[in-house]
Amino acid sequence: MxxxxxxxxxxxxGSCVLTAPDVFDQRDEDGVVLLLDPEPAEHLHAAVRDAANVCPAxxxxxxxGA
Structure with missing residues (x-):
């Protein structure tokens, strides 16, 4: 993935950070998403899919990825 x-x-x-904190964070100054891991391990894929699905934007x- x-x-x-x-x-x-x-x-x-911040929905992505709450759903997959090992993969996403937010910039302190404006809250914009920071991608911590662009190719996460397989055990994180379900959380990443959930984060993408709940992103309001x-x-x-x-x-x-599976």
Whole structure:
């Protein structure tokens, strides 16, 4: 699985951080998503898919992965 984030779309809701904290964080100054791991281990894939699904701005894109 490869993850990309669109920082311009991100609204800083933080749903991704709550859902997959090993993969996402937020910038202190504006709350915009920080991608910590663009190719996370397989055991994190379900949480990453959930994070992408709950993102209110649809700023997270997933490519591949089970």
């Amino acid at each position: 490869k993850i990309t984030v669109d920082e311009d779309k991100c609204c800083g809701a 649809a700023a997270i894109t997933l490519d591949g």
